[in-house]
Amino acid sequence: MATPKELRAQGATPMVEMTDISIAFGGVKAVDQVSVDLHPGEVVGLLGHNGAGKSTLIKVLSGAYQMDSGEIRINGDKVEITNPRDARSHNIETIYQTLALADNLDAASNLFLGREITTPMGLVNDAAMEAECRKIMGRLNPNFRKFSEPVSALSGGQRQSVAIARAVYFNAKILIMDEPTAALGPHETQMVAELIQQLKAQGIGIFLIDHDVHAVMELCDRASVMKNGQLVGTVDIEDVTDDDLLSMIILGKNPAGVAA
Ligand SMILES: Nc1ncnc2c1ncn2[C@@H]1O[C@H](COP(=O)(O)OP(=O)(O)OP(=O)(O)O)[C@@H](O)[C@H]1O
Ligand SMILES: [Mg+2]
DSSP states (O other): OOOHHHHHHTTOOOSEEEEEEEEEETTEEEEEEEEEEEOTTOEEEEEOSTTSSHHHHHHHHHTSSOOSEEEEEETTEEEOOOSHHHHHHTTEEEEOSSOOOOTTSBHHHHHTTTSOOBOTTSOBOHHHHHHHHHHHHHHHOTTOOOSSSBGGGSOHHHHHHHHHHHHHHTTOSEEEEESTTTTOOHHHHHHHHHHHHHHHHTTOEEEEEOSOHHHHHHHOSEEEEEETTEEEEEEEGGGOOHHHHHHHHHHOSOOTTOOO
């Protein structure tokens, strides 16, 4: 399988192309003519200060917000994404900043929340859901044991793995992760990093919003930096240092000698 870098060098069609995306709230341009793209197996980091427009940009892709102008192409085809269902129909799944898990339900119920497996009689088939849940968790997070407890009893990393399992189970090809490690300790963050590597190896493309420049350097192939709703630039992680990324975030311009 070609690496994301080789795909880009070959001029392969990206799996996601967001072009000249703009969206304003009242008078505020939250996202102003931003273009980003994503290839299979690639992790593209989105960086920028609070309020830079990162979450708003990805909410346009996940169908939570509607853009005022711009274009989205999936595998080269122009698409209309006007709600989360449209996004899902293009195999786009989102893991939000605050995890949308139902605290009082167990892992299997959360995995299938809103998309339950039912018996021919139309009843929720708990046994089948737990069996499926054990299968996918066995693959993603083999140490996971807490199948019958409510997810409120899980650690942050375990909760994150349930959310990732949900996306993968429902065939995500394009995954949006908005600060997946924001509330996690170092060990848990490492676990999520390993999950991201696994998803990458399966050819899933990931937009990863993260405040931690170091994490972006470690996990991402490219980084797109935003400031005040605008795109500062997109760089290949191999071409930049932590300091380069920091100066892009703070000064809002590309480091000398690095192509946008
Ligand atoms: N639903 C909304 N209504 C009004 N303004 C909004 C809404 N969503 C976002 N904004 C505004 O859009 C701008 C960009 O916000 P956004 O949440 O995209 O930033 P962000 O880069 O994700 O920041 P953070 O790092 O804090 O999560 C901010 O000025 C924010 O106040
Ligand atoms: Mg945000």
